[in-house]
Amino acid sequence: MKEKTAIILISSQALPMAQLLEKELGDCTIFSQKALDGCTQVASYSEFVAASFAAYDRFLFIGAMGICVRCIAPCVSDKYADPAVVCMDSTGQFVVPVLSGHVGGANEWARQIAAILGAQAVITTQSDCHGVWALDLLAARFGWQTACSHEEMNRAIARFVNQERVSLLLDIKDKGTAWLERTLPPYVKVYYHYADIPFEETDLLIAVTPYEYEAPVQALYYRPQVLHLGVGCKKQCVPDGIAEYIEKVMRSHGLSPLSLATVGTIELKKDEPLLKALRERWKQTKVCIYSAEELSGLEIPHPSQKVYEVTGVYGVAESAALKSSGGGKWLLDKQKGELVTGSHFTFAVTLAAEAVRGGHIEIVGAGPGDPELISVRGKRMLEKADLVLYAGSLVPRELTYYAKEGAVVRSSAHMDLQEQFTLMKEFYDRGLFVVRLHTGDPCIYGAIQEQMAFFDAYGMSYHITPGISSFQAAAAALRSQFTIPEKVQSIILTRGEGRTPMPEKEQLHKLAQSQSTMCIYLSASIVEKVQEELLQAYPPETPVAACYKLTWKEEKIYRGVLKDLARIVRDNHLTLTTLLVVGEAIDNRKGLSRLYASDFTHLFRS
Incomplete structure (x- = not known):
């Protein structure tokens, strides 16, 4: 959401600076006592501030701090209600948060303004100065x-x-x-x-x-939003007092209603007055409505044949709670209530599966090779891992140096899948954190499908951290944009047909008909066949590049044309760690992007 900003120009000589900030910050109005182009004239700064203090989210004074303080002093209430106020000198050297540094965001805003101007933000809030949590x-x-x-x-x-x-x-x-x-x-x-x-x-x-x-x-x-409430009730159940009753029962079991994330029920109950009342009581929650098919087959603590005959599931409250939590932990199984005669209701509470402390596996994309090209998140995952299982010779061992002291670091190069699973599950079952480190981006020829099937089968917690792929590293190394305006707008990531058959519709010669930029993985050993197929669609003089161990210390890049591709690969003894790139986008410097056209409207201006 955009914030409404008033720039109060006390020093008119700073008008160009104010106009620059107006463009960069957006949704700003410049106010001045003098009649200046692009400014809204006011008779008095103090009167304007007094009348407008509650109408703006942020005030920026450009000029003397004393004027800023005298203008805002009569209006100041408390940090939870006041807008952010920042004052900067007319030369643009210092930017000082004056009011609502944390809650109002003045500290962060001062840093943003300072970055735009190359100025110094002067922060005095103690937690910011010491670099501790706000x-x-x-x-x-x-x-x-x-x-x-x-x-x-x-x-x-x-x-x-x-x-x-x-x-x-x-x-x-x-x-x-x-x-x-x-x-x-x-x-x-x-x-x-x-x-x-x-x-x-x-x-x-x-x-x-x-x-x-x-x-x-x-x-x-x-209170993190990690609790999931499932609700069932008799038709037209009177809702009076039920929300308060549920809260009382939750608290008696040591659960905070402030942590409720969802209220779930079956589609049959979506129009019940009770659901509306609960939604109004807990405005922070999301309402989840499930069909009988979505709730069927879930194992719940207290299945009921009678409930099944009416709804098609063996328990509405428990099934909805379990579904919403992603199969999480039971905290409160089915509770029954009746505050008004004939208005029966049930409820249950679960803890989100992703919030349960225990073992976890993070599949991390290591990037193309250079240890500095791993993502910030990927590096953090490595730093906290208890076990790092990395993909042997495909991932530089230097990446594992990010692991913490005492972590177990193993190569999977000499392990079969079962050995890998056994090792990861051993650490997982001890409640430890496992990183499975794959080269490039694990979702591109990363062989993670079998691993995820195993994790799913055992109900294990896992997540994927993406990585930079070698095709991106190739574009950078070749200093090439792999798309050409109005000529090449697609990039095809594929491989040649070796021991693993290719689908008929994805044969190289068919994909090549698009004349897109093609990045061909895992195909150096069958380069003659690759060249033969590509020549069915690309001209013989089409630029190519054979990229060996991109971003590694041993990186080598060989340019040429398509008719010589096989010779380039063979003469230089290139191996499986080679990416083949084909297309006119290599080294192309023609074509003007619409981004720089005079009639182009940037998103932030629209």
Whole structure:
């Protein structure tokens, strides 16, 4: 969502700078007491600010700090309601957040403005200066809920920035908890079970949890959206008081309603008044409606033949909760209630499968070879892994140097699939983190399908981190854009037909008819056959490149034309780690992209 911004130009000599910021930031209006081109004239800065303080998300004063302070002073309320206010000098050297540095975003905005101008952002907020977490922003940043009052939050922040003894409880996992673990300050100790926390050595507890605890010290609770509620009810069930009843039962079992992510039920119940009431009560939740077919076949704790005869499933509440959580952990199996005679209802709660702490496998794309071309996420996965299983000679061992001390690093080059599975499952079953490291991008000739089938069969948690593919590395090494405006707009990633047959419709000579840029993998050993097929569609003088071990220390690139492709490969003894590139896009410098046409409208201007 765009933020409405007022630029208050106190110093008219800074007008060009204000106009530059207006273009870069978007949705800005420049105000000046002088009549200047492109500015809205105001009679008084202080009167304008007083009348408009609540109408703008951000104010940028360009000029003296004193004027800025006197203008906003009568309007200041608190950091949770005030807009972001930034002041910069008329020469564009210093950019200073004045009000709402964290919650209003003035600190980050000052950094953005400074980056545009090449200026220095002067940040005074203590947590920013020390590079520690902004506790008052974590909930919004990661989609968590918190019932913490402003006063409680401020007390927690004071303890935190003063580096008192802090314990961090993470009994679930999500993107936010992973970030906290990765950026852990030295004075914060992390725990994964409440019972393990030494409260006699703790001044502040920070907990990311759907569970309710009564800590003996000051506690700051963040509620991640990881609980899934399934609901069933009698037709036209009276909803009065049911949401409150469900909350009471959840709390009696140590579960926080603030962590509810979804409310699920069967399609038969989608128009029930109860569902509408629950949606209104828990506005943070998403309503999930499932057909009987989607819920059938799920194993639930309390199947009912009677319910099956009416709905087609053996339990609406439990089935919907299990479905919404992705087969997660049972926290509250079927509960029955009746607050109004004849208005029976049932509900159940599960924990999202992806939030359950335990083993996990991350399939990571290592990139084409250069250790610096792995993604930032891929590097982080390697740094936290307990086991790194990498693809032998296809992945440079230097990449495994990112692994933490004590991690097990093994090559799969001499393992069959079963041996690989056995090793990964051994670590997984111990609740450890496994990285399966593949060359390039694992989804392109990465042989991960069999592994995923195995993980699925055992209900294992896994995820794919993409990587840079060798075809992208080839474009960079060749200094070529693989698409030519109005001539070549497609890139084909394929392979020649060797021991593995190609589908009839994907024969090279048929694909070549498009005259697209072709990147041909795993085909150096059958290059004569590849050349023969390509010559059926491409002219003999079509540019080609044989790219050997792209981005490795041993990288070699041989250019030529199609009629000489086989000779180039054979004469240079190129092997399976060679990518063949064919097409007019190689070294092409002709054609003007629409991006630079005078009538082109950029997205941010539309």
